[in-house]
Amino acid sequence: MIEFRVDTGSGVPPYRQLVHQVEHALRLGQLQVGDRLPTVKEVAKNLVINPNTVLKAYRELEHKGLAKGRPGQGTFIEQGLVGLPAEKQAELRAGLESWLAEAHRAGMDADGIAALVATVLAEFRQEERK
Amino acid sequence: MIEFRVDTGSGVPPYRQLVHQVEHALRLGQLQVGDRLPTVKEVAKNLVINPNTVLKAYRELEHKGLAKGRPGQGTFIEQGLVGLPAEKQAELRAGLESWLAEAHRAGMDADGIAALVATVLAEFRQEERK
Amino acid sequence: MIEFRVDTGSGVPPYRQLVHQVEHALRLGQLQVGDRLPTVKEVAKNLVINPNTVLKAYRELEHKGLAKGRPGQGTFIEQGLVGLPAEKQAELRAGLESWLAEAHRAGMDADGIAALVATVLAEFRQEERK
Amino acid sequence: MIEFRVDTGSGVPPYRQLVHQVEHALRLGQLQVGDRLPTVKEVAKNLVINPNTVLKAYRELEHKGLAKGRPGQGTFIEQGLVGLPAEKQAELRAGLESWLAEAHRAGMDADGIAALVATVLAEFRQEERK
DNA sequence: GTGGTCTAGACCACG
DNA sequence: GTGGTCTAGACCACA
Incomplete structure (x- = not known):
């Protein structure tokens, strides 16, 4: 399961940091199609940020076709990113x-x-x- | 003289990118105490951003004690950052x-x-x- | 809650007057750590100045470590200033x-x-x- | 002879500080009608500011009718300010x-x-x- | 709704 | 011409 981090001092909006981290993990093969992302609540609690911020990140991933929320089950990786072997x-x-x-x-x-x-x-x- | 770049797609506010670049240049020894930064207007023109944005970056550097604006003369490096030889x-x-x-x-x-x-x-x- | 004033005839930039007033209030014990400052918009409306000017003052306080803006919540006193009993x-x-x-x-x-x-x-x- | 000071950290434009100091000295009786102010060059040198800044202050005083420049001789107090005995x-x-x-x-x-x-x-x- | 960033343009202080 | 302040208004991130 991916472990999110947020660096508040970097100037990058937190929701974008989350998106980046998923993309990076996909490129590096650390996340595979079908993997489940942590729930919005979990992430919000761990990183001490607002659930809406996490939601925005997940929506962005959905918008990019990388993940898909399944109501009642969680959010799952839909598509990988080409990377090296x-x-x-x-x-x-x-x-x-x-x-x-x-x-x-x-x-x-x-x-x-x-x-x-x-x-x-x-x-x-x-x-x-x- | 330092050459600024701005990457609009990164999510990092332009003024922070400028600050970072000065800090990096200081660490890498590319900027020395006493060096003059390009004028606000030059930077604004080159990067096609608003002068106020550049000013904000320079102001931030001033707050950090790294640079100092001298009206009528320009903005100058006040203090270096420790780095390797x-x-x-x-x-x-x-x-x-x-x-x-x-x-x-x-x-x-x-x-x-x-x-x-x-x-x-x-x-x-x-x-x-x- | 602190009440700001601005004296336009003094030559001191309004944003600096606001900063001074917060500093004074801290020294005099009229503001305590954790207190909330009036919102940017309130101040701007009351003093009939531009919100950006207020923001600039609050930003300056942040740079000095005296206050901290919390998006969506307001701006809060972070640190006091030593003063007499x-x-x-x-x-x-x-x-x-x-x-x-x-x-x-x-x-x-x-x-x-x-x-x-x-x-x-x-x-x-x-x-x-x- | 009046001794000027400039506090760069106060935010008050230097030329206004000079004007204020003359006005204050007049109110307090430290300057009398006919007294000579230090020359622009002297002040500029002592305070390490631009002669134009001093000139601007003296012009302001002239404009207010408080002083008058006499070419080749210096600047002299023209008029006092009412004050207490x-x-x-x-x-x-x-x-x-x-x-x-x-x-x-x-x-x-x-x-x-x-x-x-x-x-x-x-x-x-x-x-x-x- | 709250803070934060950016733009555009005017005006001032200083050299 | 150079930095600095202010205004006006748009848009974004966050709670």
Whole structure:
């Protein structure tokens, strides 16, 4: 079962963070078609946010065709997102994690790492756009 | 001189994106104490956003003690952010870029990469918090 | 609930006047941690100023850590400011008021009094700085 | 010779602070008709502000008929402001200073005192307006 | 309904 | 010309 997080300091609206997390989990194969998402109440209670916010996120997922609420049963994943084969993903992930560990050893904190990653990713996106 | 970007699709308010970019540049040593930021009007014109939005970002930086507006002259960096020595940073950056290139070769698009990176970073943050 | 005033002739930007008034009320114990400030719209309507101006004041208070806006609920005092015990304050206040009454009887108008007070206070500040 | 001060943190435009200080000094009898104000250059240098700002203040005084610039000689007080007789003023001032000293002894800092004074004065003005 | 963001445009203070 | 303030009004996120 997916575990949601909300980072209130990031400026990203909470409901979008939830949507992103589902999308990411789908891409990474952590969520499969047919999986059940936690109930609105559970999420709202765990993250201390308003149930309406969770509902909005689930509706957004429904709108994108990724999930579907079944009254009385919960919300279920309807459709996956194309991603790389699991092995390749695991490989890449391992590579990234080892880089991260190295950065951490070198003395970078999470914010510093995030700054570096954001910069490099932004440049990559710009490259890709060409 | 720092070059701002704004990603309208991310959900992060533009003025916060500007703040983040300055903070990142400070961490990465791309901005130094005493450097001048582009004028409010320049940024507004380049990014096609309202001057007030830029002003809001600069004001936020001022509140954080990172920059200071001097009427008639511009806005200047007041204080740096601790970061790693430039060489170490360059090294780490190279490592990250090579990982990124590998992921790209493997068939991942920017969104997929971002998803993976976000997930791994979030886990790292959770680790760090312990 | 605090009652805001705005003096348009003073040259002090209205949003700063609001900030000052909250700070003063905190120092004087008229506002406590947890108290709710009037809503942005109420203040804007009462003082006949733009809601954005009020918002700017509340935002400034947030930056100073004194208040915090809770969407959908209002803006609340987060932190107090050290001040003297209420009795001592009341005593001092009485002393000041009696002096003021005397000055008034002697024929001074509010502006004259303000001039005298400003001068004496400025000298006091200079003394204190030593 | 009057000694100007500028408090950059107060929000009051510097040029208005200068005007106020002249007016206050006139009310308090510290400046007399015929007295010479410091030159624009002197003030600008001492307070580290732009000469234009000082000029603007002097023009404002001229506009109010309080001072007059005599090319090549300086700026001179043209007209006084009605005030109380010097003895009465000195008496009141002494009273205020003794109150201030008491407040200080009681543990109030300049900001606390300013807060109290501002509040009491504001109420007094409201009374007077009736 | 409450706070928050953005836009558009006017005006002021300062250099 | 540069930063800073204010207004007016639209739209969004949240409770």
